[in-house]
Amino acid sequence: MFTPLETASGRQVTFNFDGREFTAQEGTPLAAALLGAGVSEFRSTPVSASPRGPFCMMGACFDCLVQIDDVTVQACMTPVRDGLVVKRIPRPDVSAEPHDSAPQGSENSREALRA
Template sequence: MITRPLFTIPDAPKGETVTITFEGQPMVVPDGISVAAALLAGGARDFRSSVVGQAPRAPYCMMGVCFECLVEIDGVPARQSCLMPVRNGMQIKRQIGAPELDDLNVGDHHE
């Protein structure tokens, strides 16, 4: 769900911008900000759903400690959006529940 932004980027530098896509909607954002900051400024309210109960979750600490800001970026799940700088062409989706584990690495213990 995208709604009226809770956060804005006041007096953003008139420098470079990049275009990212969140859930199929393009967003033009200042270059160099985090994915989380860009999504919050663009009005995104929920970034992922919890593993248990599928409750909507959003960034909390904005410094990589809480893991509430996990999103899928360019097909890679469970990326901390508060630590990832935006780059032109990024495709971002909500993280729904737990990411799938790579079947090749799970339980493959040879002795």
């Protein structure tokens, strides 16, 4: 859990994530604003639908991905502004069609090597 170091002094703005309203200091990285509000799961992975949230906070790991205006962005690199509407990346339907996962990939590679 993450808690504030001090009472916020900057301008407070409202934004929306996944249908919920949140308040944060303007300009705070979106990922920090959500972590501060107790949200640590931002998305599900396309491979196994496992939950993920911020990991590096510096734009390197791409685990904090969210969608703004239908564009996938890194929440740690996106400053909060008033009225921002943030959506979760649509959850992939992993049950319907198996992803070309690593074990299967290695079988293919095995065949390729034999060929």
